Amino acid sequence: xxxxxxxxxxxxxxxxxxxxxxxxxxxxxxxxxxxxxxxxxxxxxxxxxxxxxxxxxxxxxxxxxxxxxxxxxxxxxxxxxxxxxxxxxxxxxxxxxxxxxxxxxxxxxxxxxxxxxxxxxxxxxxxxxxxxxxxxxxxxxxxxxxxxxxxxxxxxxxxxxxxxxxxxxxxxxxxxxxxxxxxxxxxxxxxxxxxxxxxxxxxxxxxxxxxxxxxxxxxxxxxxxxxxxxxxxxxxxxxxxxxxxxxxxxxxxxxxxxxxxxxxxxxxxxxxxxxxxxxxxxxxxxxxxxxxxxxxxxxxxxxxxxxxxxxxxxxxxxxxxxxxxxxxxxxxxxxxxxxxxxxxxxxxxxxxxxxxxxxxxxxxxxxxxxxxxxxxxxxxxxxxxxxxxxxxxxxxxxxxxxxxxxxxxxxxxxxxxxxxxxxxxxxxxxxxxxxxxxxxxxxxxxxxxxxxxxxxxxxxxxxxxxxxxxxxxxxxxxxxxxxxxxxxxxxxxxxxxxxxxxxxxxxxxxxxxxxxxxxxxxxxxx
Amino acid sequence: xxxxxxxxxxxxxxxxxxxxxxxxxxxxxxxxxxxxxxxxxxxxxxxxxxxxxxxxxxxxxxxxxxxxxxxxxxxxxxxxxxxxxxxxxxxxxxxxxxxxxxxxxxxxxxxxxxxxxxxxxxxxxxxxxxxxxxxxxxxxxxxxxxxxxxxxxxxxxxxxxxxxxxxxxxxxxxxxxxxxxxxxxxxxxxxxxxxxxxxxxxxxxxxxxxxxxxxxxxxxxxxxxxxxxxxxxxxxxxxxxxxx
Numbered sequence: 068x069x070x071x072x073x074x075x076x077x078x079x080x081x082x083x084x085x086x087x088x089x090x091x092x093x094x095x096x097x098x099x100x101x102x103x104x105x106x107x108x109x110x111x112x113x114x115x116x117x118x119x120x121x122x123x124x125x126x127x128x129x130x131x132x133x134x135x136x137x138x139x140x141x142x143x144x145x146x147x148x149x150x151x152x153x154x155x156x157x158x159x160x161x162x163x164x165x166x167x168x169x170x171x172x173x174x175x176x177x178x179x180x181x182x183x184x185x186x187x188x189x190x191x192x193x194x195x196x197x198x199x200x201x202x203x204x205x206x207x208x209x210x211x212x213x214x215x216x217x218x219x220x221x222x223x224x225x226x227x228x229x230x231x232x233x234x235x236x237x238x239x240x241x242x243x244x245x246x247x248x249x250x251x252x253x254x255x256x257x258x259x260x261x262x263x264x265x266x267x268x269x270x271x272x273x274x275x276x277x278x279x280x281x282x283x284x285x286x287x288x289x290x291x292x293x294x295x296x297x298x299x300x301x302x303x304x305x306x307x308x309x310x311x312x313x314x315x316x317x318x319x320x321x322x323x324x325x326x327x328x329x330x331x332x333x334x335x336x337x338x339x340x341x342x343x344x345x346x347x348x349x350x351x352x353x354x355x356x357x358x359x360x361x362x363x364x365x366x367x368x369x370x371x372x373x374x375x376x377x378x379x380x381x382x383x384x385x386x387x388x389x390x391x392x393x394x395x396x397x398x399x400x401x402x403x404x405x406x407x408x409x410x411x412x413x414x415x416x417x418x419x420x421x422x423x424x425x426x427x428x429x430x431x432x433x434x435x436x437x438x439x440x441x442x443x444x445x446x447x448x449x450x451x452x453x454x455x456x457x458x459x460x461x462x463x464x465x466x467x468x469x470x471x472x473x474x475x476x477x478x479x480x481x482x483x484x485x486x487x488x489x490x491x492x493x494x495x496x497x498x499x500x501x502x503x504x505x506x507x508x509x510x511x512x513x514x515x516x517x518x519x520x521x522x523x524x525x526x527x528x529x530x531x532x533x534x535x536x537x538x539x540x541x542x543x544x545x546x547x548x549x550x551x552x553x554x555x556x557x558x559x560x561x562x563x564x565x566x567x568x569x570x571x572x573x574x575x576x577x578x579x580x581x582x583x584x585x586x587x588x589x590x591x592x593x
Numbered sequence: 594x595x596x597x598x599x600x601x602x603x604x605x606x607x608x609x610x611x612x613x614x615x616x617x618x619x620x621x622x623x624x625x626x627x628x629x630x631x632x633x634x635x636x637x638x639x640x641x642x643x644x645x646x647x648x649x650x651x652x653x654x655x656x657x658x659x660x661x662x663x664x665x666x667x668x669x670x671x672x673x674x675x676x677x678x679x680x681x682x683x684x685x686x687x688x689x690x691x692x693x694x695x696x697x698x699x700x701x702x703x704x705x706x707x708x709x710x711x712x713x714x715x716x717x718x719x720x721x722x723x724x725x726x727x728x729x730x731x732x733x734x735x736x737x738x739x740x741x742x743x744x745x746x747x748x749x750x751x752x753x754x755x756x757x758x759x760x761x762x763x764x765x766x767x768x769x770x771x772x773x774x775x776x777x778x779x780x781x782x783x784x785x786x787x788x789x790x791x792x793x794x795x796x797x798x799x800x801x802x803x804x805x806x807x808x809x810x811x812x813x814x815x816x817x818x819x820x821x822x823x824x825x826x827x828x829x830x831x832x833x834x835x836x837x
Contacts, residue, residue, distance in 0.1 A: 251721065252682060339684075341716045343691035353692065356681065436679040440732070443643045443673040443745075444696045445665045590646045 071194075071325065074187030078195035082169055093161040093203055097154050097232065098210035104150050105218045107540060108142045118142065132407065135275045135290075138299035143220045147228040151292035156268070158207065158236025159288065162200050163243040163260045169196035171247035171256045193244060193324050197317055200240040208233035224298035231292025234309035238288050239264060241313050245320035248327065258364050265418070269372055272411075273379055286312070350446060354454035357429055362462045365422045366469060369415065373470040377477020377491070380408050408474065408491060409558040415470055416498035417532060417553060420505045423463050424524045427509035430455035431520055434513075438592030448591060449583050452510070456579065459506045464499045471495020497556055500571035504552035505531075507578030514585030517593065594657065596621045596743055596774040597642065602651035604637055611637040613798035614651070619776055619791065624769050626789030626806075627778040628825065634798045635778040636676060639747050642776075643673060656743060669698060672736035676748035676778075678728040680720035686731045687716030690738065699740035708734045711760050726752035737764050744768060744775045750784065762788050782821045794828060801832045 083090075112118035119140055137148045170193055188194075208229040215225035242263065247256040271289040274281055284290045285308055294305045346352060430452065433441070441451060474495070475488035508527060512520040531551040538548040539559065548554045552574075555567040564570075597619035604612040612634045619625040629635050640646045642655055644664035653660055658667050680689055690709075694700030709716055712730045720728065729752050736744055750761050765775055765788050779785050785792065792809060794802040809824065816823035 338717045339688070339719050341685065341687040343688040343695075347688065347692055348695035350696075353681075356684065360683075437681065439640070439643075439645065439673070439675045440678070440680075440693070441696075442645055443668055443671075444693065445668040445698065446696065447665055588647070592640070592645050 071188040071190040071321075073191060075191045075194045075198070078187065078191050079199050082195055082199050086165075086168070089161075089165075090203060093158075093165075094207045094210060096157060097207045097229075098214040100153060100157070101146065101150050101211050101228075102214040102218060105142065105146045105215065105220065107542070108146050108149075109218070112142060112145070115141075118145065132272050132276050135293045138293070138296055141298065143215075143224055143298040146215075146220070147224065147292075147297045151228065151232060152271070152289060154211075154232040155235040155239075155289050155292060156264075158204055158232050159239035159264055160261075162204060162236045162240025163257070163264065165200050165203070166196055166240045166243040167247050167253055167256050167260065169199075170244055171250065172253035175251075175253050190321050190324055193321060197241065197244060197320075200244075201237050204233050204236045204240070207236075221298065223301055227295045227297035227301040227303065228292060230303070230306055231295045231297065234306055234313070235288035235291050238309050238313045238316065241316045241320065245316050245323065248320055248323035254361065258361065262364070262368055265368070265372070269376070273375075276379065276407075350441075350450050350454040351457070353441075354457060357433060358426055358455065358458040358462065361422070361425055361429065362458055362466075365419070366462075366466050369419065369466055369470040370473045373415065373473035374477040376411055377408075377474040377479075377487075378481040380474075380478050380481055406558075408478065409494060412471065412474060412491065412495050412498070413553075413556070413558050415474075416467065416495070416501065416556065419463060419466055419470070419498075420502050420528060422466060423459055423502055423506045424509055424521075424528060426455065426458045426462060427506065427513060427524065428521055430459070431513055431517060434517070434592060442591050448587050452513075452583050452586060456506075456510070459509065460503055460575075460579075463502045463506065467495055467498050467502060468492070471498075497568065500568040500575065501552040501556045503575035504571045504578070507575035507582070510579040510582030511585075512582070514582035514589065517589070594621065595619055595654075596623075596656060597625075597776060598652070598654040599638070599642075600652040602638070602641065602653055603649045604634075604641060604646060605649050611798055612641070612648075615795065615798070615800055617793045617800060617803055619774060621774055622769065622772055623790040624765060624775040624777060624788050625791045625793065626785035627776060627793050627795065628780065628782070628785060629795035630780065630829065633795045635795060636747055637798075638795070639673075639745055639776070639778060642745060643668075670741050671743040671745055672697065672739045672741045673745045674729075674732045674736050674747060674749040676751060678725075678732040680723070680728055680731060682719065682721035684720055685717055686714055686720060686723065686727070689720065689731050690716065690735050693735045694738055697739050697741075700738060701740070704738045705734070708737050708764075711764070712757060724752070726754065726757070729753055730757070733761065733764075737768070742773060744773060746775065747778045748780065749777070750779075750781065758784065782825060786821045794825065796829060796832050802828055 134148055134152055138144055173192065211229045211232075212222075212225045215228070216222050239260075243256070243260040246260050246263070247253070250256040250259065267287050267289055270284075270287055274284045274287070274290065285294065285305070288309065291305060291309060294302065296302045347356075433455070434451070442448065471492040471494065472488070475491035478487035478491060479485055505528065509520070509524050512524055516523060531553050534543060534548050534551045535553055535557065537543045538545070538554070545554075552571060554560070555563060555571055595618045597617070599615055599617045602612050602615040603610070615634065615638060617627075617638075627635055627638070637646065641648055641653060642660050644660040644662075644667070647661060655667055656670055660667060680686075684692070687709075690705060691700075694705070712734055714727065714730045714734060718727075720731070723731070729749065733749055736746070744765075746765075750758050753761065762784065765777065768775055769790075777785070777789065786806075789806055791805050792803070793800055809821070813819050813821055813824050816827065
């Protein structure tokens with residue numbers, strides 16, 4: 068034991084001292100989110116009658132696809148129902164990022180060798196990351212329980228709700244810890260982990276749409292906070308599943324780690340070519356080498372996922388909308404199946420904008436790590452940016468268009484409606500300018516605030532999504548919401564100005580141009 | 594005309610003053626040793642010469658041009674080896690050498706084979722698996738293979754074994770023989786003593802000594818023990834006292 072785990076406590080303290088702001092957000096956001104939702108629900112539904120009347124009208128197949136069935140018609144039931152998916156995704160994403168940072172990324176950067184040379188056991192870094200991740204999720208859950216009980220929600224239900232997202236976030240983190248043992252690069256491990264999370268999310272929606280008669284759902288972390296039934300006759304026994312699954316995955320990751328060398332993956336490195344291919348001679352070729360992995364992964368994942376979604380859309384046709392409140396919206400979007408697909412495409416558009424940020428992040432990494440080498444060559448700085456803009460803008464467009472095409476194809480296969488292909492393709496094509504505007508923001512940050520680029524760009528993306536949610540709940544004015552590129556393409560608005568794509572394209576061009584100009588004037592390779 | 598001419602070069606990073614009026618002059622065809630303790634401003638000077646960093650004040654001439662404005666034209670005529678070489682994980686050393694050679698535009702297959710053999714590099718390995726010394730070799734080979742007028746080398750041999758250090762010194766001397774100018778930043782004084790014609794010493798962003806190796810040799814003999822190291826420790830101590 069000592070051989071493996073010695074120094075775990077010291078490492079835990081070391082990790083805790085790092086990334087304080089990241090940890091603070093991770094700790095506070097779940098509780099804050101629940102509190103905001105509770106307060107706004109208390110304001111929206113002052114009496115039980117109001118709740119029954121309005122609350123029930125809000126529940127329709129679209130919302131159910133996202134959140135599953137509402138278990139209990141009460142403020143508590145409503146809050147837990149509305150917040151659980153977001154909490155699991157939030158905790159899951161933070162846990163995944165944290166685990167990969169302290170396992171594979173640290174190893175890639177050589178930090179583990181530095182630690183390994185001191186008196187630490189071989190498994191100590193992984194064990195310390197696992198314990199810290201679990202502890203952080205636990206504190207976040209406790210804070211959320213405090214927030215809920217302080218606002219007058221029952222203790223047992225709050226406990227069930229928070230245990231649900233705690234268990235899911237931990238298992239997702241442990242999964243990332245296991246995945247990071249398999250791949251040599253942190254980027255690949257992160258891509259795989261988020262890919263799995265995306266797939267689980269897709270299964271979650273399919274499960275909700277198909278009515279929830281599937282035992283496999285018990286294995287999906289996104290379902291646990293529903294299956295534990297907070298405020299609806301709590302069913303704590305469900306939590307044994309994450310306990311067993313989490314322990315098994317943690318043991319597996321330790322086994323994998325104990326078996327391999329520092330820095331290695333499970334697949335040994337092969338020898339490569341001694342000479343470069345004749346075509347490998349300019350920055351475009353280099354950008355392809357550095358961007359292709361991310362691009363192809365996203366391209367293939369969304370092609371397959373979109374096709375599956377399109378095929379499953381017929382399930383929506385059979386679902387009947389009982390929601391009077393949303394009848395107008397559904398009618399405007401062309402019926403329940405069309406409404407469902409429109410919203411899903413919109414969510415895909417939002418998810419794919421994460422790719423925009425990731426590929427812009429590659430440009431920044433190329434600048435910091437290899438900028439000295441590349442920019443001491445006879446190349447202009449803007450050539451470097453342009454070679455990556457092919458992926459930040461062109462790659463994003465390709466992924467979006469392919470996703471639209473595959474959803475359409477799936478819908479044709481699933482429903483036999485031949486007009487679906489063109490309609491869905493065009494609908495997805497409308498998302499492209501919004502993704503470009505986000506790319507413009509990323510490039511502006513690259514030029515203006517390179518050191519803060521990653522943090523601010525992901526922060527802004529989160530803000531845009533939150534603005535959407537707040538606007539839906541009518542808590543922010545339209546003028547403020549207009550600052551989010553998504554507001555120009557959201558299918559939830561009655562009409563969009565015809566110039567919306569043009570506005571977004573001009574914004575993207577101006578932002579990107581300003582970013583390149585600033586990059587030309589600033590210190591490079593810093 | 595000197596290959597590099599710097600007058601009153603100043604560079605700030607926020608409130609930190611990295612370079613505080615640096616003056617130096619590198620004669621064409623010489624090997625110039627640029628010495629100083631860690632954090633003295635050696636890399637900042639070189640990055641300014643490459644046009645990566647924008648100066649705050651002063652005059653910088655490199656091969657007759659302005660490194661910030663004429664960077665593309667000047668980069669065709671120079672090769673640079675950074676002190677911390679970072680390469681592309683999924684590329685082999687051979688691919689990197691080929692790629693950088695093609696990007697620079699001056700490159701020959703014969704010289705490539707010759708230098709890979711001299712530095713004893715396996716070009717089929719992925720950069721991810723190279724040790725620091727091997728990554729350094731890839732950058733050095735890429736610089737020596739190129740047909741350029743100026744080599745800018747920033748502590749280029751950290752991580753190399755003594756045998757390779759010898760090969761490196763031989764290559765630098767050959768470069769001078771071929772009429773190239775070499776600007777060698779280093780804190781390995783034996784290396785500097787072995788190859789350099791001219792020497793500049795920087796400490797805390799200021800030049801504290803500049804002169805030819807011939808001049809220094811007479812000073813070295815007055816030291817106890819008579820080494821370059823003793824001389825420079827003396828300089829550092831004197832300068833630190835003056836600062837205090």
